[in-house]
Amino acid sequence: MATHSFRATINRPTPDQAQRRPAVKRWLGESPDGWGFVLPAVVIILGLSIVPMIWSLVLSMQSADLVTPARWIGLANYRVLAQDPNFRSAVVHTLVYTGLFVPLSIAGGLGLAIMLNRQVRFIGVYRTMVFVPFVISAAAQGVLFSFIFDAHFGVANAVLSWFGIGPQGFFADGNQALLLLVLIGLWSGIGFCVVVYLAGLQDIQQELIEAAAIDGAGTWGSFRYVVWPALRPITVFLSIWETLQALQLFDLVFVTTRGGPLEATTVIVFFVWNQAFQLFHAGYAAAAAYVLAFGLLVLSLGLRFARRHGHAEGR
């Protein structure tokens, strides 16, 4: 145990102990190695995505239906989108869903992961059970929840009646449908956060926790000062990932409400799909998709700005 910290202090390379390379090599830094390592990923990810990104951008500035030649109209789609009340409500619905879903899934995921990170009998079974919803396909989930939350015949209303609560509209009620989707989204998506956090918790060194305990930290203290900071990269990842997933919600809406009732659950990507494949306004749909993209870009630039002025990332 002690050798670990000893090593850390005496073996950290000093700046001039570091490779004395010629100036060119220093400028390149590790570029040749670095690029070599990322090359396959770059070719596949960027190579296969550049064309779609550009294609979509071009499409967003055209009047296109995908089956006839397109007509260039510049920013007209964007101008119409700014006035479109349906798009505005789609944006609102998406933001509401994301605002509720992301914090809850991260907090819930972390809480569950901590609970599942212990040696108790059957712990493997519990972990697997929490993971079940993530494994079931969206279509099967749609059937399941439509049946459970049926306003007239569903199990949910039956259970509520035992507690003396009157029947709810659930998916048929414009005020409840979106919140219900948040709940179902959490049920099916939290397993992802749990698994990632569980993996992250494995890397926290036991010694640090014990050191904190020796210093007098209780369970909450060791969480706040050891576990939470150690999990920071994971939390960053999950926050970004879950936000992206929430902003691009589609499957769940498609198999349960189809954007209803009365468009109460129409989210941005559903709006995009409907415009492109039901109404044949592919250019308009692409513009809506790019509004989402620009919004994310602005958000991420803002976060980056905030981070640069905050404390340094542990690198």
Place this chain on the structure above:
Amino acid sequence: MTMQLPGRRPQRRFLPFSAWHLILAPISLLFALPLLWLVVSSLMTNAQINRFPPTIIPDSLHLDGYRYVLRNALFPRWFMNSVIVAGVVVLGNLVFGSLAGYAFARMRFRGSNLVLALMLATLVIPFQITMIPTFLLMKDMGLIDSLGALIVPSLVTPFAVFLLRQFFLSLPREIEEAAWIDGCSRLRTLWVIVMPLARPALGTVAVLTFLATWNDLAWPLIAINNDHNYTLQLGLTTFQGQHRTQWAAVMAGNMITVLPVLLAFLAAQRTFIQSLTSSGVKG
């Protein structure tokens, strides 16, 4: 976290089992309940399933659904297709994702920030739009209606690169720097030193990538035409007619799709979600 803090006496037990069971069991049940419903439904006949309000506990069990599914001559083929696609995609993501993730985490090279940002930027356009140009690209590569169309676009994903980068970032640098000073190349350091430590991360990437590929329906629907090239999910949709659905078969099909994955997860999670007695750094 339960840890044996030095100097603490084991607590007196009031129950014959750990109190955690009282919390974990109901929560886990809440998550797993639909699986029970899936299991029960797969063992009913269509007539039983169509009863309304639905029967929770059927009076008799039948294997009609399973028979219908397994009698389908192409079902084993669909299963193999799904296995191949998912297997290759997982392998690709583990290998190439680790390489790229490590480079982003530990190596400083010109353009690394830009490239990483670009990779993440590819995630902001929803699939419904990008699927058409991706389809065009696959068509030009001659891959449409083959497993290649399902494998190539997902061979490396920003998810794998990003997640592995974050994991590598959270590993303490000391061991790698020791190896570096001792003359190990970056590649060797990654392969010999870091990868064994990253088992939880690799396991996570493997499981989540496998599931995403296994459950994917939207892309195979567009990219595959011939029923010999269907994946399992695509094949399951054929049990749903335009107006009538073979519900027992759909449930049985889902069970056959889901159960092996869950059992594999149950077995594997013990290796990549280790107990707390092992620490991250072997001292």
Place this chain on the structure above:
Amino acid sequence: MPVHETESPRLSRRDLLRGGLSLVAVAGGASLVSACSGGSSDGTSANGTVTITMWHGQADQGKATLDKLVADFQRKNPKVKVNASSGGVLADSMLQKITTALSSGQYPDIAYIFGPDIASVARSPHVAHLGKYTKQPSLRWDDFYPAARDAVTVDGEARGFPALVDNLCVAYNKKVFKNAGVPEPTEGWTWDDFVATARSLTDPGQGVFGTGWPADGGEDCVWRIYPMIWDLGGDIVSDDGKSVAFDDGSGLRALATINQLGKDKSVYPDTKPGSETMYQIFNNDKMGMVPTGPWQLPDFVDNKTDYGVVPLPSYSGKTVTIAGPDTWTVFDNGSARVDAAVKFLTFLTEADQDVQWASQAGSLPLRNSTAQSREWKNHVSKTVGLDVFSNALTYARTRPTIPNYPEISQPLGQAIVKMLLDKATPQDALDEAVRAANAALTTG
């Protein structure tokens, strides 16, 4: 001092990177270009055999029937090979798949396209023009029912063959009627009768509904209102296609009737996509009657429901209903393949084959001659209620084949859902729907 590995091999990787990216960019550019040119080989092999591809979107029984008919055709026509598959989708998702295929330039020769969608798809120059084929007397184009012909005709020319024909009549559950002590409906009844019957059948205590209506705002929800509008003298769209034609009072009265059902809570609004729950409730004797099509009859038979069928009610007393035909849309992959496709579809829709398709896939006859055939009459006599649907074909009308049809259907669907859930007055709902539809129609 650690020795860094030599860098000469690595520099070449950088070139690889540049090379790789430019390769992909070129491929991408090429694909954009080729998407515009479209077209593929003409499918004729060396010995003169033409191969055509058909995406039928069918599963289960429909697929089995088609496979047999394809085999029959190939036996009689060795020079034509038909690659029939579902295309990887069910008919519900075929539109998205065909749109993608058309935009990529790689598309089949025949695809199963829903009636309301063919006009949109036919905007593509890749959809074949069949005018010269339908004029040939050997095809006996006039033998097809008017509804079937209209469904595949866009701008006065046929762009495909009829695939399936159906219409809307009312199925009722005899057991539910008996339990409620309500007399069974008869032909010639009115919408007021319908509303009153639904009310008297509804029993909230027992969880019994008078009737049901899809409430997801989709096409199955909307097409049910058109017979009501037509009966009142209105229409879906004006002759010039620039405005809706149900804002003359016909729409208002129809919506008010539906709203009455919603207010009485005698209707089960099925909000789930697919509307299967509605029929499940019917089969379990918890719904008295439901407007439906002939495709639902096999389901009633399987569930051993004691049912009967009557024509739709009306306001005026004269019978009116709607037919929702689906199409075998033909695509242009060269004249040899179009010829082959027409040959195959002619065979498929001839009376001998049509009767198999209709009786096994739960459709109705496409042709008059099919309806007159002995096999069909035999099949009708064995299935309760099929004769009512079959007769209704003579007075069934179809939706217009205009590309903007979804722009009308979606707002109207929202209006109907508001009526079913009693969330607005009929006037407000109608005004909103008319405004949205007209706005979309004028901007095109």
